[in-house]
Amino acid sequence: MVAVSARRVALLGGGFSTDEDGLLDDWLLNQVRSPRPKVCFVPTASGDAPAYIDQFxxxxxxxxxxxxxxxxxxxxxxxxxxxxxxxSQDVVYVGGGNTANLLAVWRAHGVDRLLLEACSRGTLLCGISAGANCWAEGSHTDSFGPLTFLQDGLGLLPGSVCPHYDSEPGRRTSFRETVANGMLSAGWALEDGVGALFTDGRLEEAVTRTPEARLYWVQADEVHEVTEEALPCRLLHGAT
Known part of the structure; x- marks a missing residue:
C-alpha cells in the first residue's frame, strides 16, 4: 500500500517569469526536503511557449x-x-496563461489525475496566475477575454483563487462581485509578490518579496456584503 502524504499546494504571485531577485522561487525550493529536488515546469497554459520554457x-x-x-x-x-x-517529481511548477485551456488539455491527457496522485505521494504543486488558479475549486480568470469566474479546478484547495489582485485593473472589484453574488465561493486573493503555502487546504505560511504585498481571504455574508481579511505575510530575507 502506498502511503498517503499531506497534500501541499503553493500559490505564487511571482517567480522566475516576473521577478529578478528570485526570492519566491528560492522560498519554494526550501519547502522541499530533497537536497537536490526535481522540479518540473508545466507550461500548458501558455501553449508550451518556447520563450517561457527558456526562461524557466x-x-x-x-x-x-x-x-x-x-x-x-x-x-x-x-x-x-x-x-x-x-x-518522480518533488515540485510541479505550473506557468501562467489560460486557465480554462490548461484544465481542458490536462484532462485530455490524463494529467489532472496524475497530478492528484503525485500530490498525494508528496509532490509539491505550485504555480503562478493560471498555475495558481488551477488547484482551487474555482477561480477568477481572463480565460474568456473579459474578467469573469470559472467554476472549475482540481479542487485541491477549497474555495476560489484570484491572482494579480493589486496589479490588473478591475481584478479586485470583479472578484469581490463574483464572491458577493455567489458565482465563486470565498477564496484567496494574491497580490503580486506574495507566496502562500497550503497543507491539506489549510494555510501554513504566507510570505512576500515586497513589504506592501498582501494575501487576502475574501468572503461574503448572508446579505452579500463582502469582507477581505489581510493575512500576515513574512518578508523574505533579501527583500527590499
Whole structure:
C-alpha cells in the first residue's frame, strides 16, 4: 500500500517569469526536503511557449535542483512513462496563461489525475496566475477575454483563487462581485509578490518579496456584503 502524504499546494504571485531577485522561487525550493529536488515546469497554459520554457530553464539550471519540462503540445511520453515521470517529481511548477485551456488539455491527457496522485505521494504543486488558479475549486480568470469566474479546478484547495489582485485593473472589484453574488465561493486573493503555502487546504505560511504585498481571504455574508481579511505575510530575507 502506498502511503498517503499531506497534500501541499503553493500559490505564487511571482517567480522566475516576473521577478529578478528570485526570492519566491528560492522560498519554494526550501519547502522541499530533497537536497537536490526535481522540479518540473508545466507550461500548458501558455501553449508550451518556447520563450517561457527558456526562461524557466535559465532560472532553474543555476539552482541546486534538477529542472525539467513537461510539454503536452509536443508530447513524447506514453501513459506509463508520463505517470512515472510526474510521480518522480518533488515540485510541479505550473506557468501562467489560460486557465480554462490548461484544465481542458490536462484532462485530455490524463494529467489532472496524475497530478492528484503525485500530490498525494508528496509532490509539491505550485504555480503562478493560471498555475495558481488551477488547484482551487474555482477561480477568477481572463480565460474568456473579459474578467469573469470559472467554476472549475482540481479542487485541491477549497474555495476560489484570484491572482494579480493589486496589479490588473478591475481584478479586485470583479472578484469581490463574483464572491458577493455567489458565482465563486470565498477564496484567496494574491497580490503580486506574495507566496502562500497550503497543507491539506489549510494555510501554513504566507510570505512576500515586497513589504506592501498582501494575501487576502475574501468572503461574503448572508446579505452579500463582502469582507477581505489581510493575512500576515513574512518578508523574505533579501527583500527590499
Amino acid at each position: 530553464l535559465s532560472a532553474f539550471k543555476s539552482r541546486n535542483c534538477e529542472p525539467s519540462v513537461l510539454s503536452l503540445f509536443r508530447r513524447e511520453l506514453d501513459e506509463e512513462a508520463l505517470r512515472t515521470f510526474l510521480l
